[in-house]
Amino acid sequence: MAAVLEDQQHYTKGKGKYEPREATETTPLLEAGSSQVSGEEEELDLENSSVAQRRLWKRLIFVFLCTLSLCFLAFLALVLLAYSYATRIFYLSRDDVLANGLIFQGPDKIDVINATDGGLWIRLDARLGVDVGSIIGVNTDEDEGTLSDLWKSVGRLGIHILGTVSANVATVHLYSDQALLANVSAQPLQLPITSNPPHDSSWLTPVSVPVFVRPTDNSSDLAQFVEDSWRHGAASLRASVPEVVVWGGGPDGKGWRSMLGASLHNVETRLSLPIPPIPGLPEPGKDSPLPSFSQLVSVESFDISSTDKEIQLNARASVIDPAPPGFEMTVPALPFVVSLPTGNQDTYIPIASAETQPFSLTHPNVTLVISGRVLPLPSTAIEAVSSFASRYLSLQRNPISISSPLLPSLVIATEFPSPATKPKVLRDVTIHNMKVKPYGTEFLASGEVFALIVLPKGMNFQMNVKRIVPDILVFDGDVEEFLPSLDALGNSPSRLPQPYPPRAFGHILPDDWLDATSVYNGTDEEGSIFSVSALIVDVPIQVLPGREKEFSRFVSKILFGSNGATAGLQGTVDVGVDIIGLPFHDGNGEEVGFQLKGLPLQGKVHIGKEGLTFMS
16 A cells, blocks of 8 residues: 555656656556556547547638638629620610521411400410520530630520510511501510520420400501512511510519510511412412402302391301411401492492301311391392392302401402302293283283292292283294393393394283282202292283284284194293391381392293184
């Protein structure tokens, strides 16, 4: 124990430094205080180690902060540089944007959403992209070195960070050479921007934009534009925009990107849209005239039927599709009004209102399904409607005009086609119980006229035949073929065909209308069928000048022949009818009849001895 205390004192005097005493014969092999000394040594080593670690951490933190600062400064410089490239987009000239950056393809599809009195709401589908890299000159150029491309990559990074821009084009004015054609309004549009686009159009972004188109009120300017475009083979337009506001990001204007913006004023560009060849029409261009409306539209079938209150119209028409194959367009119901010219051809009277069913473009022809009705007509429209029907039945094309309340300024003048073959409306014409008697220097005929009226295919309305006026040549013997020169003959000898047809000897033309009655016999493969009868009493038969011998020969057959004689009848007849569901009213409210003029007539009548009487 004394030895241990001695050693501790020796350690204390040594100022903390342990000095082991010299071993003697009495020194124990294992000293009892060795474990305590080793614990103190470990505590001292831990203290020294923590100090070294603190120094190391300080150095590491210093290096990290310096590196982070350098990286941040480099990143900030890179961002500012990219930002400077991105902001160049908003300071470009409109010519650079239109000529080098804005790529538009289409439209691929047009949907007419709604048609109003002021214009059309349409949805336009197209492909759009803005090659900003080309505009600001940061696209990759194979002729430049790696360092230059590395510098440009910073600009491309700025374009990528910006992503999209939005543009607000309040109104676009579309002009031909001088005249305003339409005003187009659209909502703000989001434009995708890019750099280094591929050489094909795969990078373009599909867009669907609703726009409102308000055409000009001057229909002659529109018609002249269409005609000039066809003659030149392309539609040339000048688009003018008073102001275009552009900002970064989406149309909602939110986010930091929207802080970047600019305005372009008085933006103008020219558009040229080639007109593709259209099957069935002359090739556009080369100063060729514009095809008529009747060349574009053909009536496939129609049906005119009557109710107690109105005349209903239904039709199918085929329209040549002027759009190139693959172009899509949907159109809602389009109302329109058909008008007929009055006697002087200067003014038109609305006759019918109709509308098309919604349709889509189909190549090469579009089928239109049309339904409508005849409008209430004033008595002043009688002449126009009667002339239309008479010209149609005589294979003459009828001038009409088509307008729409959606575009009131646009009036299309065209022709309603005539049937392929001349309809045979009057059939089986004969005169029952015909009697002929001399009266002074002329002969008088009496009897009952019978005929069938068969309306052309599609005319399935009902009517009442009220009166007729025949204008007939009388022949010695039956006439098998109708003479084309026999139009409305009239009661003047100068209007009779010259020379007179062979075997013709008489002319029947009453001085006034003859009362008639009719019975509806239903319809067949053509139109409605009516049995018509009318009494003729003492109607003069005028012997044609120079045909007295033919007349005497005919009378001789009646007097001396065993079976009498057959007289052929050819000419025309005017028919006055009341069409069910189509009343005409004059100023006093009295009904006035509808007239079918100049209907071709052909028939025959057999006259026996009992039919020829002489007055004493």
